[in-house]
Amino acid sequence: MNLLSEFCASFGQMINLQKSFVKFSLNTPPDYRDYLALSLRLQSKPSIGTYLGLPNDLGQSKVSDFKILIDKVASRLFAFASLRLSAAAKLVIINSVLVVSFNHILSVLKIPSFISSYLDSMLASFWWRSSGFRKGMALRSASLLHLPKRLGGLGLRSIGCFNSALLAGTGWRMMLNPQLLVYRLMVSKYPFHFALPATRITRPSWGCRGLQLAMSVVAKGVRWKTGCGSSVRITTDEWAPGVLVSFKDGLSESELPTHVSSIIDPRSNVWDSSRVHRLFDGLIGLPILPKWKIFAWKVVHSTLPVASALSVRGLSVDPVCCFCRHEPETVAHLFRDCDFVSLLWGGSSLGFHRPSLHRLPFLHWFSTMVSLFGATKDWVGLINFFSILWSIWLSRNNVRFRQLDVSPTEVLSLASQWCARGQQAQNFCLKSSSLPLRPRPSVTAFSTCCYGDPLSGLDICLLCDGSWSSDNSTGAGWIFRDCVSPLVLNGGARASLSSSALHSELQAYFWGLHSAYSRGYRRILIYLDYETLCLILGRRQRSDVSLCWLIQDIQALLSLFEAYRI
Incomplete structure (x- = not known):
């Protein structure tokens, strides 16, 4: 009481003892409670009471404390049961009325799983109910109802997830x-x-x-803002959206970096693309036949059905290699360590000799060879490598399942046929990727991008150009010239970073247009030296998705001019 009196004197307030009470712990003896309450001249109560419909003092049984939510929802469902609502109306009532009525509780306290599951069951039963107080039949599980609408569900609130x-x-x-x-x-x-x-x-x-x-x-x-990457660990921290980053298989521990800063070029502050491809690019991105990609994936992840793997799983197969008839048929033995296969590697155009084959474990050797061909862009060597592996697998199947006899010469001949097919497919892909998506138009289309009435007179002539270096540094420049004379009025320049030559041209074009608009020019004649840029702006050719936002900004800026001609 002395403490309360000191509090009242300090803050100039008084405590109404008639409206106050005291609550004791359950471990306090009853006679001692009565004595303390009488000494304090306060009444004793077993509970502090409720606030916004929830007990303030939660006991050991949280289920009994939160049962008030079940009673609250049940009373409201009873009121809505006689309204003969449609399924759509029930969905709105569940999400916007029933669940919202105790949002204040869900946002500050964890609801016991039993209570949330029971509430989900009540709300789902209310939605399935056909009419009145009749019990409806749930034709699908509640998990489908709780899925978002964009995923094929109904978006019904799941109390536990919402909590x-x-x-x-x-x-x-x-x-x-x-x-x-x-x-x-x-x-x-x-x-x-x-x-x-x-x-x-x-x-x-x-x-x-x-x-x-x-x-x-x-x-x-949460995700990191990578920045320079010196404090972000590559495989431990969640710095990439939605996934923990992992290196590709077959790399040695000594060549694995620890922090993101080691895969960023310190000079240009952009990704070191060559190292990123070497560390993270998988087999799927290689320019080889699709069946070879799946085949390589099975080799790396030990899912290829070789005889030893089938024998371990209880299948009655001969586990011995069908070529040498001495060793068990494992992936390493079949594709590299077998004496028969060693002759193939030695007689191929790659010229592998037996000591170099066995220097590394098989998976490490396989990944190193693929990475080496990819880093040097030796696609011919890569195709030769996979054609031999694929021919070994096909020949093994012919021997094991068709009882055919094969010789190293026949296997190498089969490999040369598959090598020709792989090179043909690769040349087609490279040729297709280098061509525009639509037939190349005549040069007359180079100057047909117009807006407004450019024939009635133009204010200024804009010439812009961009340069790009392999280290992703970019330089952009633009000048303003009189439309009827070579007189240069003014101009500007800017340095930046970009991912490609097209990106640098787009940046120069955007900055030149922005400078022209800020100087008050509204009718402009534009000269460009990059035909692809004209085709993209004229919507006659699609662009890389990474540039679509910059192109949208350029088109939005062009719409501000009264007239222009490119």
Whole structure:
């Protein structure tokens, strides 16, 4: 009481003892409770009461404390049951009326899984119910109803997931606003509560458990802003959207970098593309036949049905190599270590000799060979490599399943046929990728991009050009010239970074247009020396998706001019 009197004297307020009460712990003896309540001249109550429909003092049984939500929803469902609502109306009522009625509870406290599951069952039963108080028949599981509409569901609120989402929002707001009183209280009691990734806290309160769940949800969704990458670990931190980054198979530990900064060019601050391809590019991106890509994937991941693997799985097959008839048929033995196969590698155009074949483990050797061909862009050597592997596999199947006899000469002849097919397919792909998506138009289309009435007179002539270097550095320049004379009026230049020559040309074009508009020119004649750029702006050729936003900005800027001609 002395403490309360000191508080009243300090703040100039009085406590109404008639409206106040005291609550004791359950471990306090009853006679001692009565004595303390009489001494304090306050009445004793077993519970603090409720706030916004929820008990303030939660007991050990959280299910019994949160059953009030079940009663609340059940009473509202009883009121809606007689309205003969359509399925669409019920969906709106569930998401916008019933669930919203206890949003304030879901956003601060974790609902026990039993309560959330029971509420989901009640709401789904209400939606399936045909009319009145008749029990409906659920023709599909509730998980389909809870799927978002874009994924084929109905978007029905799942109480447990919705509870986690609201708690995550609360935790995130507290992290972004450390000046809040609730944040300071939580951090003072649980110092590592808002650490990412979420840390385990011993003996937390129920409210802290809910926020701890929120931080675990937030930790799954947050990503690094990479920056220079010196503090971001490649395989441990979640810096790439939606996935933990991992290196491709077959690389040695010594050549694996640890931080993102090691795969960024320090001079240009862009990705070191050659190293990125060497570390992360898989087999699917190689310019080889699609069946070879799947075949290589099976080799790397040990899913090729060789005899030893089938024998281990209980199939009655002969596990001995069908070529040498001495060793078990494993992937390494079949494609490299067999004496018969060693003759093939030695007699091929690649000229592998037996000591060099066995210097590395098979998977490491296989990945190193593929990476070496890819890094040097030796596509002919890559096709030769895969044609021999594929011919060995085909010959093995002929011997094992068709009882045919094969010689090294026949296998090499088969490999040369597949090599020719691979080179033919590769030449077709390279030729197709280098051609425009539509037939190349005549040069007359080079000057047909017009808007407004350029024949009635133009204010200025704009000439712009961009340059690009292999280190991704870019230079852009533009000048303004009189339309009827070679007199140069003014101009500008700018340095930047870009991913390609087309990107640099687009940047120069955008900056030149922006400069022309800011100087007050509204009717312009534009000269370009890059025909592909004209075709893209004239919507006669598609562009790379990475440039579509810059092209949209250019087209939006062009729409501001009264007239232009390219």
